[in-house]
Structure formats: C-alpha cells, structure tokens
Amino acid sequence: MSMKPALLALLLLLPTVASAADITGIAKVREADNVVIGTTRVRLGGVDAPSVDQLCLNKNGERWTCGVAARDELIKHADGKSWVCHPRSIDRRGRQVARCDVDGEDIQKWLVRSGWALAYRTVSHDYEPDEAEARAAKAGMWQGAFIAPWDWRVRNKKTTILGATKPPDGARAILLASASGPVAPSPDCTIKGNVNGAGECIYHTPKSRWYAQIKMHVAKGTRWFCSVEDAEAAGCRETRR
Numbered sequence: 001m002s003m004k005p006a007l008l009a010l011l012l013l014l015p016t017v018a019s020a021a022d023i024t025g026i027a028k029v030r031e032a033d034n035v036v037i038g039t040t041r042v043r044l045g046g047v048d049a050p051s052v053d054q055l056c057l058n059k060n061g062e063r064w065t066c067g068v069a070a071r072d073e074l075i076k077h078a079d080g081k082s083w084v085c086h087p088r089s090i091d092r093r094g095r096q097v098a099r100c101d102v103d104g105e106d107i108q109k110w111l112v113r114s115g116w117a118l119a120y121r122t123v124s125h126d127y128e129p130d131e132a133e134a135r136a137a138k139a140g141m142w143q144g145a146f147i148a149p150w151d152w153r154v155r156n157k158k159t160t161i162l163g164a165t166k167p168p169d170g171a172r173a174i175l176l177a178s179a180s181g182p183v184a185p186s187p188d189c190t191i192k193g194n195v196n197g198a199g200e201c202i203y204h205t206p207k208s209r210w211y212a213q214i215k216m217h218v219a220k221g222t223r224w225f226c227s228v229e230d231a232e233a234a235g236c237r238e239t240r241r
Contacts, residue, residue, distance in 0.1 A: 023085040023096060027078065030230050032070035032116050034095070035083070041233060042085050043095040046124035047108045048149045049117035052189055052230075053178045053223055056146035059138075061168055066141050068189070070116035071226075073140075077110065078102045093233055115140020118148055138164045147175045182216050184224050191225040192216065193236050201236035203228070209241050 023042060027035040032049030035042050049070050050056070056066035085098035100107045111117035112127040115134040119127035135142050145167040151159035155176050161167050167175075184190045192204045192214045203225060204211045216222045225231040228238070 021087060023083070023087065023098065025083060026080065027083045027100075027102075029071055029075045029078065030227060030233070031067065032074050032111060034230075034233070035100075036229060037083055037085065041093075041095040041229070042087075042100065043091055043093075043097045044108050044111070044117075045088055045097040045099055046120055046126050047112055047117040048120040049111060050141070050146070050149050050152065052226055054146075054149065054152050055175060055177055056141055056144055057163070057165060057167065057171060057174065058144040059165055061144070061165060063174060064144075066146060070111075070140070073114065073116055074107075074111065077114075078107065083107075093235075095233070113139070115142045120150075122150075135164075145171060145175065147172075152176065178223065189224045189226040191228065191231055192222065193225055193231055193234065194222045201231075201234065202239050203231035203236040204239050208239050210239065 023037050023040050025037045027037045027042070029035050031052055033044040033047055035044070050067035052065070052067040052071055054065075054067040055063050058064045081103045083100055083102050085096070085100040087096040087098045089097045091097050102110075108117070108127060109130050112119055112130040113134050115137070119125065119131045121128070134140060142163055144165045145161050145163040147156075147159045147161060152175070157172065157176065159172075159176075161171060161175065190206055192211060193201055194204070194214050196202050204214055205228070214222070216224070223234075225234070225236075231238075
C-alpha cells in the first residue's frame, strides 16, 4: 500500500516530462520538411518534400522549382502561427525528427494533402491516405510531373515519374537535374555551395571574395542554398577567403 502514492506521483509526472521535451515557437521554414524553431533544427517526420533546388514539370510541361514552391506555400500557410513539435529521434544531421502541429493542425498531413510532400513510406504509412487524396485532386506537385524526393536526391535513373501530366520525351533527365544551374532558383536562395579539391563542401555568400568566380555546374557538385543555416546543415563550411 505504501508504494501506491509514489507510483501515482510518478504517473502524474510523466505528461510533464513528455511536454517538456516538446519544441514550441514560431518556425523559420528552410525547406518544406525542414524548419528551425528557436535554435533547434527540426526535420518533419513521416513525410518527404522536394529540396529547394529540385525541378518538376507543371501542368503545361514547363520546368518549375517545385521545392521553392513547396517551401513558400508552407511559409504562407504557417505564417505567424505557433508550432508544437513532438520529437521522435535525431537524424544523421543532428536535426530533431518530429511530428508537428501548427495551431493544432497536423502540418505533415496538410503538406501531403496539399501535394507539397509525399508520405515517407520507409518510415511511416500514416500519410498514405492524404497522398492518395492529393494525387486524385492533382494538388501541388501532382498537377504536373515529378519524381519522388528520395529518388531525386540519389539521382535514381530508374525512378518512376509521378504526377498527372504525361511527361514529354527526355523528361526523366530534366526531372533528375537540379535548379543549381547558372541562375539561382529563387531571389532568396543566392548562397553558392561548391566542392573544393579536398572534397569539402564550401559555401560562399554574395559578399564573399570569390563569389563571382564560382561557376554553378550541378555535375561538379555545386548547389544553391537559401541561408547559412541550410548550407551548414548540408555539411558545408564558410569559405576562409
């Protein structure tokens, strides 16, 4: 009998401990599945969204920066709203992998249902019904043609082309390419990343000494970043010159 009060006290403490681990605040959106709350980097779990330099085809078969569009739509939808993220694990980049609510709304569900992310089936099946709904509605990326973000990152040439638009000849080469060409994918994404002779990823801001000399060629491993935080999260360091 003497242990029951102690057990009850422990049980009462458990919700407090769990809530103390939550990450709360206004988020800075880096990519559609990658945000920063305070000083904590958060990877939205259970979904996979296009990187800002991923290319898609729109309903007219024209190239567009779907990763930038996905990021901007999330910024617009969550503008000024309070985030509550429930961490599940830490990924290899040191980010908290979490399920997040924005003003009480499951933000991962919104992303997938709106067509700006896919259900990440290798880790969760929770959002598959939302993906089916987005596909049927031709929402977001589903309006045109695209490849899954996980295939795009590894440049999987055997990947299935998704979407409602019949892809034109040569579409796979276009979709496997990157927006990291000569022109920045967005006015907000002007930091250049390149790989030096030692294999290190180096980033250059527009104020960097050698910024103009860095030529953007995706085949050489260059890419654009939207912030210093994005560049460092990708494992790049600032140029020392």
